[in-house]
Amino acid sequence: MRSPPNPAVAARAEDGAKTVPHAGRLDAVGYLIALGGIVRRELLRFFHQKERFFSAMVRPLVWLFIFAAGFRNTLGTSIVPPYETYVLYEAYVVPGLAVMIQLFNGMQSSLSMVYDREVGSMKVLLTSPYPRWSLLLAKLIAGVSVSIVQAYAFLAIAWFWETGIPPVGYLAALPAFLASGLMLGAIGLFLSSLVRQLENFASVMNFVIFPMFFASSALYPLWQVRASSEWLYLICQANPFTHAVELVRFALYGRFEPVACAVVVGTGLLFFTLAAIAYDPGRGIMARRGGPAGEAA
Amino acid sequence: MSAALEVAGVSHRFGQRAALSDVSITVERGHFMALLGPNGAGKTTLFSVITRLYNNQEGRVSILGHPLDREPSRALAGLGVVFQARTLDTDLTVAQNLHYHASLHGIGRAAARSRIETLLARVGLAERRDDKIRTLSGGQSRRIEIARSLIHAPRLLLLDEPTVGLDLESRADIVAIVRALVREEGLSVLWATHIFEEISSEDDAVVLHKGRIVARGRAGEIGAPGETLEAAFRRLVAEPDKRAVKSAA
Numbered sequence: 001m002r003s004p005p006n007p008a009v010a011a012r013a014e015d016g017a018k019t020v021p022h023a024g025r026l027d028a029v030g031y032l033i034a035l036g037g038i039v040r041r042e043l044l045r046f047f048h049q050k051e052r053f054f055s056a057m058v059r060p061l062v063w064l065f066i067f068a069a070g071f072r073n074t075l076g077t078s079i080v081p082p083y084e085t086y087v088l089y090e091a092y093v094v095p096g097l098a099v100m101i102q103l104f105n106g107m108q109s110s111l112s113m114v115y116d117r118e119v120g121s122m123k124v125l126l127t128s129p130y131p132r133w134s135l136l137l138a139k140l141i142a143g144v145s146v147s148i149v150q151a152y153a154f155l156a157i158a159w160f161w162e163t164g165i166p167p168v169g170y171l172a173a174l175p176a177f178l179a180s181g182l183m184l185g186a187i188g189l190f191l192s193s194l195v196r197q198l199e200n201f202a203s204v205m206n207f208v209i210f211p212m213f214f215a216s217s218a219l220y221p222l223w224q225v226r227a228s229s230e231w232l233y234l235i236c237q238a239n240p241f242t243h244a245v246e247l248v249r250f251a252l253y254g255r256f257e258p259v260a261c262a263v264v265v266g267t268g269l270l271f272f273t274l275a276a277i278a279y280d281p282g283r284g285i286m287a288r289r290g291g292p293a294g295e296a297a
Numbered sequence: 298m299s300a301a302l303e304v305a306g307v308s309h310r311f312g313q314r315a316a317l318s319d320v321s322i323t324v325e326r327g328h329f330m331a332l333l334g335p336n337g338a339g340k341t342t343l344f345s346v347i348t349r350l351y352n353n354q355e356g357r358v359s360i361l362g363h364p365l366d367r368e369p370s371r372a373l374a375g376l377g378v379v380f381q382a383r384t385l386d387t388d389l390t391v392a393q394n395l396h397y398h399a400s401l402h403g404i405g406r407a408a409a410r411s412r413i414e415t416l417l418a419r420v421g422l423a424e425r426r427d428d429k430i431r432t433l434s435g436g437q438s439r440r441i442e443i444a445r446s447l448i449h450a451p452r453l454l455l456l457d458e459p460t461v462g463l464d465l466e467s468r469a470d471i472v473a474i475v476r477a478l479v480r481e482e483g484l485s486v487l488w489a490t491h492i493f494e495e496i497s498s499e500d501d502a503v504v505l506h507k508g509r510i511v512a513r514g515r516a517g518e519i520g521a522p523g524e525t526l527e528a529a530f531r532r533l534v535a536e537p538d539k540r541a542v543k544s545a546a
Contacts, residue, residue, distance in 0.1 A: 024449050030403025037400020041386070041393075048388045119380035127348050128401035129373040134334050 024129075031130050035138040036202040038125075042109070042142035046149070056105065056150045060089035060097035064158060067158070068093050080221045083255040091163045095249035096218025098154055102147040102181045103213060103241065107204055109143035109186030114195050135274040140189060140272070151177055169252040176251035179261065180244035183268035187240075190271045193278030217249075240267040299362030301326045301453040301485030302347070307356035307507075316342040317508045320356070324453065324487050324501070329479045331496045331516060332489040335506035337535050338419035340489040341381060343505070344457050348378055355484070361452055373403065379442050381458050385432055387431040389466055391422070394430060402449035409448065416444040420474055436467025443474060453485045454478070460492060462519075493527045502526075506534045 023167050024030055046052065071090040116122040125135055155170065193206060213219075215232065216239050223278075226233035243263035250257040302324040309317040317339045324330045334340045345351045347358055349369055360372040365414060385394050392413060399409035417423040420440040422433075439459055443509040445455060456475065460468040472495050478484040488495070496502060498517025503510050511533050512519050520529030 022401070024403030025376070026374060026403060033400050033403045033405050037397050039402075041389070041397045044393060045386065046388055120380050120384040122385065123348070123350055123378075123380055123382075124384045124398065125401065127373055127376070127378055129370040130401075130403075131370070197368060 003035065014239055021108060026129055031134060033134075034128060034130055035141065038135075038138040039142040039145050042139075042146055043149075046146045053150070053153075056101055057154060059104065060101055060154050060293040063093065063097055064090060066162065080223065082250045082255045082257075087164065090161045092221070093219060094155070094158045094161065094163045094165075095252055096216070097158075098151045098177075099180055099241070099245045099248050100213055101150045101186075102144075102177065102184050103209060103243075105147035105150060106143065106181065106184030106188040107191070107209055108188075109146065110185060110192040111195065111204065113139070113189070113192045123263060132279060136189065136276055136279055137272070140185045143188075144183045146179060147181045147185075148174070148177050165252050166254060169254050172254050173248055176248045178263045179268065180248055183240060183244060183264045183271070186268045186271035186275060187209045189275040190278060193275055212239060212241040215239050216245055218242075218245045240264065243267075264268070282296075298326065299359065301328070301361060302487060303357070304343070304344070304347065305357040305359075305361040307343070307346060307347055307353065307358060309339075309351060309354050317346070317507050320505070322487075322503055322510070322513075323380070324430050324485050327479065327483040327487065329476065330501040330503065331484045332487055332503055332505060333491060333496070334489070334491060335491060338505045338534075339508040340505060341457060342508075344380075344489065347455060348376070349373065353419045354447070357365055365510055374449065375452050377446035377454045379439075379446050379454070379456040379459050381439060381461065383442070385438060385441060387424070388429065390427050390429050391417070391433075391441055392426045394441065395448060397444045399448045404449060412448055413444075416447055419447075421470070434467070436463050436470060439463065439467065439471055440474065443471065447478070451484075453487070454490075456489050457489045458491070459488070460490070466502070468492070470536065489502055493525075493530070496517045496526065498526070504530060504533050518524055 024033070068090045071243070072091040103239075113122060125139065126132065128135055152170075155165070159165075187208075191208065195204065215236050217236060222233055222236050222242070225236055240263055246257050247260040247264050250260070300323045302322065304320060304322040307320045308315065320339070320343060322330070322332070322343075328443055332340055332343070342351065346353050347360070347365070347371075349365055353366060358372075361375040363372040363375070365372045380397060386397070389397075395413045395416070396406060396409055399406075399412065404412070413426070417426055420443055422437060422440055422444070425433065425437065425441075430441070433441065443456075443459070446456075449491065454475070459475075460471055463471070475486060475488070479486055490496070496516045498515070500516045502512075502514065502516040504519065506514040512529070516526055518527055520532075524532075
């Protein structure tokens, strides 16, 4: 072992180690700073990608404009909770379409982690000194923040369709959107650990997004589904997306749906735990996959 | 006093293939160590183990005296990394990228602001603070990445082939910046490369080949008498099986 070339430098190296081991802080305040930074980056990226915002808006608006208008006469909706009167079909589908935005966003932002993994910005995130699960949670919250902005932008446009949502409903729906966004994001996060490449998004669309969306109460009340198929009704009931939609729907009309809330929170926790295991350096994908080119067979 | 980086007996496998076999490296405080190896030698895998992207399957890693397995937060807090791949957000500005990284280390915006000014001046890009990354050249982006890696005042800096793909002038700039950090601030550096001009004969060096350390010592002493480092390196990686591990330390 040799001494460093310059004794003064050696002294500085030791001083540095004693006095400035780390410029930031590793406590809860430090973590909140990290969380704030991760959310801010996601929002900045979102506002820089205007096309992403418009495409997120176009999808539900096409449903509302065209699909709902076409079906309003055939699918007029009789009285089901939380509605107290007969409602127009447009009013019925608005909550489901708002949560659909979150569904797409959850899958998209989590799958962007597959891309992040490929280009390396995921590495930057994961070399942060905070526990890995807490970084994944921060990433999840950042994605949900974006989805909530989109959902409210949609609700603002949908207001013109006489949805009958009371002003307080918009406020009451915020925690519901947060819970449903976290659940859908956690499912996406878990899927992102299974998906090797970004190109596989198409199969996620086919096998996850579409079945979740159509086999739910987003587009039709479940009693109508039950009238045609008991099996399909049970599938819809088991679909966590149904519960996310109902949680938001009830909240928008100022009511709380405990079963939906329990299912959404429980499913979110389950998938987040699975994702945290998948991203753990010792157990999950980081260990099993993705050795650097030329160094892994 | 503990070393800046201590890698002891680290092995790593991807399925059947051993990417690292019994690798031991010590970077002393205030030293510049070159990690030499051809493509596929295991340099990036080693960096991934040190940065905890991959689990440490076998052996020990300690950063500034903090074992990576038992005190990962403290170990990572003292470590700055420049990855081989470009990892800046090209749609965001220089300052936005640096603030993001500062927050990842728990540094608030007010504290980060003055630190960012200082570091941008250090890498000679103070006037590009509000420009988007996509408007910068490859060499400038690399300098920003170095500034970024220093934001939390790490005492150990890891750079994975930071000059690959850059022109001669940019390459020289980056080498000069990092050497000044070692000289003036006593930073410890592990620099992975296969470009010999970046290494001085006084540097510590290890040669990694097929996941094993095949030579170590002062860069100027790795070769036989009269042999350049480059010639010694070519010989070492050409005949890996016919020669015992050479130690010039």
